Amino acid sequence: MGNPKDASSLAHTLYEQCKGDATSLNRLLRQRVSPRGNRFERDTPDTFLYIERSKNRNVVAYAARLLDAVTQKSVSSGAGRSCIMDHSNPVHAYFIVLESSKFKEHQENVVMSEIKELNFIERRLAYGCSAKPICRTMSDSMKEGIGPWLKHFDTHALTYVALPGHPLLLLLLPPLGGGTENSAEAEGTGQTNSGGGNKQEATDTLAVLLGFVGGVLSVLQRVYVCSVEPKHFYQLPTVKYIEFFGVSLESGLDTYEKMTN
Template structure:
């Protein structure tokens, strides 16, 4: 039995890290259904980020038996869940990640204590570890309409932090 990841209070990251991919950096999930978009680090054998392709972005389809992995389609990559990744200048081994749906934010992907971490600003505080983004949407005239986005993570001291962002 899997948790209902259409509810913001049910954090999918621990289950994904344990059962699907230990290199999950952060996820995007929605009230629409239980499926989750995973942003996982691609590591080389030495534990560093793969400079050719440091970020793997895909669905885990918790709505289907066995929770299979599915790749994002072109529309999903270009309008909602895709990411652009480039090396971070002056910080070898780190990468700047910009999500298609959060173009006003930069996430810095790196390895900290052997684990992938996405760091950035949450609720005006810098150097926060991003854990999950929850998208709450409704449907209007057959089209999804984002009502708000919740960005969850930990601040530099390790305390939980959340930002509610309106479209």
């Protein structure tokens, strides 16, 4: 993944590319997001990024924690309602266990899975992430210029433990109204939208992750980590390479980048 160097610069780039039109950006981002809900077992509409690994089939998922915009109470999903980010704990990072020794005693044709929270080492050294409101990272002049526009999306700067030098923006798209945002424009861009799942409705609150993939401003969809397991239990795995898969915000074409350790 590449430039810009920080979340504030990334936010400014996004603002200039969409010419400050929040509604048009909302519609465009919905067209760029692949269907969610059936990408893997226990997938949710609020899971904005997931990591697949060479080690096993278990998935690391990242979902937005949302509050009802009116009641300010926690909700299970942003589908069909207006929500805001839970600023006290914006992102839930966890394992979806699809491969486990205890599953082997069950019939092979029965799908088994469970949710498992990241442990301390996984959070601190591998898969943890932190999020903070983007305005906290910006200069006063930039806040005055694009701050109100960024607040429209409850924008957060997101940092992953394994990628400290790669800025990312987490945007929360407010509902647009009735209907499904899956226009002919999106279908004609060359975007694959692979993985099946459910279309995002315009009445949904939708979390979207933005960053540069292969030098292109993209909606980041998933990551693949190839690693070599250690010989001893007290050692950490060695990462061989990381692959990033996204969709270009401008063109709708798939974007890709491979980072070798």
